[in-house]
Amino acid sequence: MDSLKAIQAYINKMTNEVAGMKVLLLDQETTQIISVVYTQSQLLQKEIYLIDRIENKREQMKHLKCIVFLRPTLSSIQYLLQELHEPCFSDYYIYFSNTINKSSLERLAEGDSHQVVREVQEYFADFIAVNPGLVSLSINYPIYTEGPSTWAPMALARAMEGITGMLLAFKKKPLIRYESNSVLARKLANEYAIQNDGQLYDFRKPDTPPILVIMDRRNDSVTPLLSQWTYQSMIHELLGITNGRVDLSKVKDVRPEMKEIVLNVEHDQFFAKNMYLNLGDLGENIKTFVEEFQVKHNSTKKIESINDMKRFVEDYPEFRKLSGNVSKHVTLVGELSKQIAQNKLLEIGELEQSLAISNNHQKDSQLIQQFLLDPALPNFCKLRLVLLYALRYEKQPNNQLQLFQNLLKQNGSKDEDIKLVDSLLQYSNNDFRLDPIVSNDFLDKTKNMFKGLQGVENVYTQHTPRIVNVVNDLIKGKVKDNQYPFLEGSTKDKPQDIFLFMIGGATYTESMEIQKLNSTTNRIILGGTHIHNSETFLDFIKTNVSEWKEGDKGVEGQPTNVGVQRSAKVF
Amino acid sequence: MATRSRTLLFLNFRNSFGRTGPQKYVDASENAGLMSNAAGERNALPGFNDNAGENKTIDDATEELTKMFQHCQKLIKDVNKGNSQQSEKISVKILEEYFLSNKGLRKQENQGASSNFAVEEDEDDLDAMAVVNSNEQAITQREKEINEIAKSIMTLADIFKELQTMVIDQGTVLDRIDYNIEQTNVSLEAAHGELLKVFPINVGGCFTEYHCSKVLHCSANCPGIEFVSGEFFSFSPFIAMFRPTLLRRIPVIPRFRQNHTTAHSLTALETRWSKLPEAEKGAIADSLAEVQKGDWKKMTLEQKRAAYYIAYGSFGNRAPHDPTLPKRVAAWLAFFLGVGTFLWFQSSRLLPNLRTQTPEWKAATEALSIEQKQNPFSGPYAKELKN
Numbered sequence: 009m010d011s012l013k014a015i016q017a018y019i020n021k022m023t024n025e026v027a028g029m030k031v032l033l034l035d036q037e038t039t040q041i042i043s044v045v046y047t048q049s050q051l052l053q054k055e056i057y058l059i060d061r062i063e064n065k066r067e068q069m070k071h072l073k074c075i076v077f078l079r080p081t082l083s084s085i086q087y088l089l090q091e092l093h094e095p096c097f098s099d100y101y102i103y104f105s106n107t108i109n110k111s112s113l114e115r116l117a118e119g120d121s122h123q124v125v126r127e128v129q130e131y132f133a134d135f136i137a138v139n140p141g142l143v144s145l146s147i148n149y150p151i152y153t154e155g156p157s158t159w160a161p162m163a164l165a166r167a168m169e170g171i172t173g174m175l176l177a178f179k180k181k182p183l184i185r186y187e188s189n190s191v192l193a194r195k196l197a198n199e200y201a202i203q204n205d206g207q208l209y210d211f212r213k214p215d216t217p218p219i220l221v222i223m224d225r226r227n228d229s230v231t232p233l234l235s236q237w238t239y240q241s242m243i244h245e246l247l248g249i250t251n252g253r254v255d256l257s258k259v260k261d262v263r264p265e266m267k268e269i270v271l272n273v274e275h276d277q278f279f280a281k282n283m284y285l286n287l288g289d290l291g292e293n294i295k296t297f298v299e300e301f302q303v304k305h306n307s308t309k310k311i312e313s314i315n316d317m318k319r320f321v322e323d324y325p326e327f328r329k330l331s332g333n334v335s336k337h338v339t340l341v342g343e344l345s346k347q348i349a350q351n352k353l354l355e356i357g358e359l360e361q362s363l364a365i366s367n368n369h370q371k372d373s374q375l376i377q378q379f380l381l382d383p384a385l386p387n388f389c390k391l392r393l394v395l396l397y398a399l400r401y402e403k404q405p406n407n408q409l410q411l412f413q414n415l416l417k418q419n420g421s422k423d424e425d426i427k428l429v430d431s432l433l434q435y436s437n438n439d440f441r442l443d444p445i446v447s448n449d450f451l452d453k454t455k456n457m458f459k460g461l462q463g464v465e466n467v468y469t470q471h472t473p474r475i476v477n478v479v480n481d482l483i484k485g486k487v488k489d490n491q492y493p494f495l496e497g498s499t500k501d502k503p504q505d506i507f508l509f510m511i512g513g514a515t516y517t518e519s520m521e522i523q524k525l526n527s528t529t530n531r532i533i534l535g536g537t538h539i540h541n542s543e544t545f546l547d548f549i550k551t552n553v554s555e556w557k558e559g560d561k562g563v564e565g566q567p568t569n570v571g572v573q574r575s576a577k578v579f
Numbered sequence: 580m581a582t583r584s585r586t587l588l589f590l591n592f593r594n595s596f597g598r599t600g601p602q603k604y605v606d607a608s609e610n611a612g613l614m615s616n617a618a619g620e621r622n623a624l625p626g627f628n629d630n631a632g633e634n635k636t637i638d639d640a641t642e643e644l645t646k647m648f649q650h651c652q653k654l655i656k657d658v659n660k661g662n663s664q665q666s667e668k669i670s671v672k673i674l675e676e677y678f679l680s681n682k683g684l685r686k687q688e689n690q691g692a693s694s695n696f697a698v699e700e701d702e703d704d705l706d707a708m709a710v711v712n713s714n715e716q717a718i719t720q721r722e723k724e725i726n727e728i729a730k731s732i733m734t735l736a737d738i739f740k741e742l743q744t745m746v747i748d749q750g751t752v753l754d755r756i757d758y759n760i761e762q763t764n765v766s767l768e769a770a771h772g773e774l775l776k777v778f779p780i781n782v783g784g785c786f787t788e789y790h791c792s793k794v795l796h797c798s799a800n801c802p803g804i805e806f807v808s809g810e811f812f813s814f815s816p817f818i819a820m821f822r823p824t825l826l827r828r829i830p831v832i833p834r835f836r837q838n839h840t841t842a843h844s845l846t847a848l849e850t851r852w853s854k855l856p857e858a859e860k861g862a863i864a865d866s867l868a869e870v871q872k873g874d875w876k877k878m879t880l881e882q883k884r885a886a887y888y889i890a891y892g893s894f895g896n897r898a899p900h901d902p903t904l905p906k907r908v909a910a911w912l913a914f915f916l917g918v919g920t921f922l923w924f925q926s927s928r929l930l931p932n933l934r935t936q937t938p939e940w941k942a943a944t945e946a947l948s949i950e951q952k953q954n955p956f957s958g959p960y961a962k963e964l965k966n
Contacts, residue, residue: 021582039756042756043755046756047756049754059756060760060763061760061764064764082865082868083869086861086862086865090858093858104585107583108585110588113585113588113589113592114592116592117590117592117595117596118593123593127586128584128586128588129585129586130582130583130584131582150873153874154874162873177581179580179581208583211581253755253757253758265751268752268758269751270751270752555874
């Protein structure tokens with residue numbers, strides 16, 4: 009199961025079905041979906057000579073056919089109606105990225121007065137394929153309204169459609185489990201069950217049913233707050249990746265062609281090989297990469313005979329690509345290591361790991377105090393430390409949270425940032441979480457002790473995201489039914505195909521861990537409403553949690569008490 | 580990879596709106612276009628795998644072009660040659676004069692010597708001249724060849740340079756679909772800005788060539804088009820195909836701007852509403868409906884006002900009655916009545932000598948009605964019956 013390939017297959021199919029010269033019209037979201045997996049030159053090869061947004065005005069070009077690929081949202085359909093009212097192209101082949109309801113279809117049929125529509129199809133390419141095993145919906149509006157137990161209707165519809173797309177793209181009809189303490193997870197599961205009556209899911213039944221687990225970020229807020237050390241997550245944490253593009257325009261002395269770069273698993277072999285490696289291995293690999301390039305560079309330098317010329321002309325495109333790639337990664341790694349050194353991220357990282365995995369209140373709080381008083385550190389790093397401390401030692405009787413908050417204030421942190429400490433505790437407090445950050449279980453404790461005796465492999469990557477334990481339990485069939493109830497039906501089988509959906513956003517680290525668990529017997533796809541780094545995660549908390557009411561804890565009572573609520577449909 | 584076709588349902592719906600099935604007619608231009616562009620398309624595709632053997636048409640076209648270029652080059656050479664020939668002639672003349680004067684001098688010097696000797700000396704001079712001439716020819720020949728070689732090396736260098744620009748930067752941001760779409764928008768905005776500058780200068784007039792070229796330059800700035808235009812000569816039909824569209828797009832740009840959902844202005848919507856185009860009304864209403872799904876407290880006052888106006892505002896059926904309407908109706912009624920009565924009273928004067936109004940005609944009508952026994956109750960026949 010490869011999400012990139014799935015979307016590509018859909019796009020291949022729609023571009024191959026229409027012969028001749030074509031135009032492709034997209035809306036805002038399908039542009040993102042298509043851009044991540046396809047390039048302009050690949051579309052040119054499919055004889056698509058013009059790519060435009062549906063909302064733009066165009067001039068008539070009756071000699072061209074038109075492929076329209078849209079999400080079935082109100083505004084997209086409105087624009088499509090406008091287009092059909094005054095068609096610019098000879099034929100229209102319309103592809104929706106999700107189910108389109110009958111009333112919208114009827115409106116379109118009514119609007120098609122020139123009879124230019126040849127085809128209306130539903131192709132379920134309705135998610136952004138970030139990595140082969142990672143899928144995002146890139147929701148840029150709040151997902152909560154009022155309190156932790158109410159979905160924003162738009163976000164609920166988008167999440168439901170995202171899940172539908174994910175499952176239909178891989179032709180799976182899963183059993184649904186959700187985290188018992190999250191109201192949002194249960195509501196999403198219900199909504200999905202209501203909207204998908206099974207008509208579309210007429211697939212051959214596998215031996216063991218696939219499982220869809222709907223999870224809530226509120227059960228694990230630690231993972232997105234930690235410093236990251238693998239290549240992809242490090243880039244996202246320090247520079248930010250949006251749909252595979254990294255904006256380097258703020259980096260000092262960057263060459264003009266490196267102002268914005270693209271990280272694509274398919275076209276960038278080096279990135280594909282190294283995206284899951286940590287900083288140390290990455291440094292070695294990039295060294296050999298540069299050396300290899302130098303050898304090639306020297307061989308292209310001397311052109312003495314006609315044969316040399318011929319070879320040069322043949323090799324040139326490859327060479328050019330390689331040279332661009334080398335300078336791209338050298339720039340990236342250079343910038344990353346500069347930031348790490350500047351912000352003392354290694355020392356901070358060590359403390360963060362200690363906060364996340366061990367039980368050492370005295371030492372940790374001393375260290376935090378030291379860092380808080382260091383004027384060289386940026387405020388954001390300090391804030392993150394305090395937030396981790398708050399999550400970890402919320403229930404510690406003599407915790408020093410108040411002191412730390414005061415220290416933050418003295419160092420010039422903004423009030424809204426300090427307020428984040430309370431917001432985060434409201435979002436993901438100890439009472440809410442399904443399991444504690446550091447297990448109190450006797451068995452786990454001894455296990456940890458043995459680990460400590462053996463010596464750790466890497467001090468900076470000791471913490472494993474909670475999702476890893478959940479998936480491991482799932483694979484072994486050990487997940488507790490009271491923590492992860494089934495929506496309907498149940499099975500004791502060990503599942504082969506697992507879909508995870510994280511309400512509140514997944515992270516690249518989780519994607520990396522999931523990739524490790526992927527094997528021939530277990531195929532796992534992780535989806536999320538966002539892809540977070542610590543900054544976007546805190547923004548998410550800011551925009552969502554600030555509106556929450558005091559009384560509503562968002563903790564799920566008995567699932568049986570709450571009737572199935574059908575929330576407002578978007579269309 | 581599940582898919583579902585909705586075409587049949589769509590066609591059902593479409594047919595239910597009183598239209599027959601799709602009329603699929605063959606577009607002649609489409610076929611013609613396919614024929615002529617088939618070769619060009621292939622060449623338009625980036626990459627080095629193009630099989631030259633397949634594209635004979637392109638080869639022919641390129642050959643023709645090359646020949647034309649060569650012809651041009653020859654013409655230029657001829658012009659140069661003409662110049663050099665002239666200078667050669669002059670130099671030969673000078674040489675001859677030199678020899679002549681030389682001879683004259685020598686003659687003067689050797690006055691009194693035998694005429695035989697003088698003739699011999701003359702022949703010697705002529706021999707030397709021939710040798711110099713042939714040497715000169717060889718040198719120019721050699722020079723020409725060297726120049727030729729230098730020129731071909733230069734072209735080779737050019738080819739290499741072009742090669743560099745031709746390589747599409749796969750994997751860089753230039754090859755991203757979303758980036759190119761964004762850039763097109765940015766370039767169009769820039770073009771729009773240029774146009775706004777131009778409009779006050781030539782109001783109502785045609786654009787000058789300068790401004791058009793400026794706009795074209797802006798549009799061509801978007802990398803998608805740029806890297807397309809960096810292709811071979813045979814790609815020019817495609818540029819021609821899109822360029823005019825870019826140019827023709829110009830008058831539409833203000834509309835293009837309005838159609839962004841975010842760009843809808845809600846200020847004083849009440850006054851503008853009835854004049855807005857239907858499409859924009861729909862878009863505004865949709866965007867407001869979308870906003871109202873969220874927290875209403877977050878809506879701005881302007882949004883609330885607009886939403887209220889769209890829902891309950893006084894337009895369409897709810898538009899208030901016009902107080903002057905009864906008066907206007909009465910006035911028009913009086914006017915038409917007046918005109919009517921005036922015409923009625925003037926009819927005898929306006930329509931003189933109607934043949935049906937003569938006493939003879941009336942008498943004949945009466946006689947006919949009595950004869951045909953018409954209207955036995957009140958007509959002339961009734962009188963006849965009483966009698």
